[in-house]
Amino acid sequence: SKSLFNVSKRYISVGETIPHANLKLVEWKNGEYATTVLDSHSAFANQRVILIGYPGAFTPSCENVHLPEYIKRAAELKADGTDKIFAMSVNDPFVVGAFAKKLEAGDAITWIADGNGEFTKALDAGVDLSGAALGYRSRRFTMIIENKKVVEFNDEKGPQMTDLSRVVSVLTQLGKLKKKK
Amino acid sequence: MRSTLRLMQKLKVGDKLPAANVHIGVPPVAVNFAEKFGKGRVLVFGVPGAFTPGCTKTHLPGYVKDSAKIRAKFGVNEIVCIAVNDVFVLEAWSMKYDPKQTVTMVSDAVADFATKSGLKVDLPVLGGIRSSRFALIAEDGVVKNLFEEPDGKGLSCSLSESLLAKL
Numbered sequence: 001s002k003s004l005f006n007v008s009k010r011y012i013s014v015g016e017t018i019p020h021a022n023l024k025l026v027e028w029k030n031g032e033y034a035t036t037v038l039d040s041h042s043a044f045a046n047q048r049v050i051l052i053g054y055p056g057a058f059t060p061s062c063e064n065v066h067l068p069e070y071i072k073r074a075a076e077l078k079a080d081g082t083d084k085i086f087a088m089s090v091n092d093p094f095v096v097g098a099f100a101k102k103l104e105a106g107d108a109i110t111w112i113a114d115g116n117g118e119f120t121k122a123l124d125a126g127v128d129l130s131g132a133a134l135g136y137r138s139r140r141f142t143m144i145i146e147n148k149k150v151v152e153f154n155d156e157k158g159p160q161m162t163d164l165s166r167v168v169s170v171l172t173q174l175g176k177l178k179k180k181k
Numbered sequence: 182m183r184s185t186l187r188l189m190q191k192l193k194v195g196d197k198l199p200a201a202n203v204h205i206g207v208p209p210v211a212v213n214f215a216e217k218f219g220k221g222r223v224l225v226f227g228v229p230g231a232f233t234p235g236c237t238k239t240h241l242p243g244y245v246k247d248s249a250k251i252r253a254k255f256g257v258n259e260i261v262c263i264a265v266n267d268v269f270v271l272e273a274w275s276m277k278y279d280p281k282q283t284v285t286m287v288s289d290a291v292a293d294f295a296t297k298s299g300l301k302v303d304l305p306v307l308g309g310i311r312s313s314r315f316a317l318i319a320e321d322g323v324v325k326n327l328f329e330e331p332d333g334k335g336l337s338c339s340l341s342e343s344l345l346a347k348l
Binding site for chain 1: 204211230272273291305306309
């Protein structure tokens, strides 16, 4: 029920620049996942990227529906000018690495382990899932970001998974972006 | 006044187990820690993080391997692992590293047990306050033995082999 989830009234908007925050990135390198630290402006500069927000590693929708289809169609998503797919959650880098391994994601996704919720808070993309024994988490959303500016923002405004979050929606939006150019 | 002072002190031998709000299982069931584990003898060990190296390669496997010895020697009915992780993460970790589920995983997702017991450590690399690494034996809700790693995360006095050797 809606009362379980407190969602911020202020969301980042299309046209805004991604806020500055320090990111813990978990990436596939030489057959394993390694963690590095990079600030968000460096991470998103001079590229078009997709940013997926998801409530929790190993939670049912994230594990069984949401992430797998992005992993499966990563090559399509990255074709023609999209440089990277980022996925963020309020989880530590060890949990994220284990999750990525379980999903057999390889190098399809660059994972943001936002263990202290710093980046989630900066984006104002959080939701209180204490009622579901999860605490402060990222909402489910996808963004298309071009050189640090948000060009598309598909926000579920909560943890739920609807058609809005399906990979097909993002592919359609990417298709429209390419046509503009 | 006295009870307020107690709240700020760390859990020690002779204290009651904290009445902390935790969750067990998927889907999560909310339990009161003191009520749930307050009867008979129980061993509880705390880990800073599921899937982190020390917890995964040493601490948990030790208790899984020594489960029967621990139960026999210390007369405990249950071996409990508590961590500031959610139930989904703990279940995935448990399924991978304790497939026979010899250890009961308890999710202290909002660090209620860690805060109330004082058995906590701040680990920025993980994102904040976590359970410290410890092992305790309680009988009818009262702590009889307690070993907390001096730095909160080392691998020494809280390991199963250490308890088996010392107690």
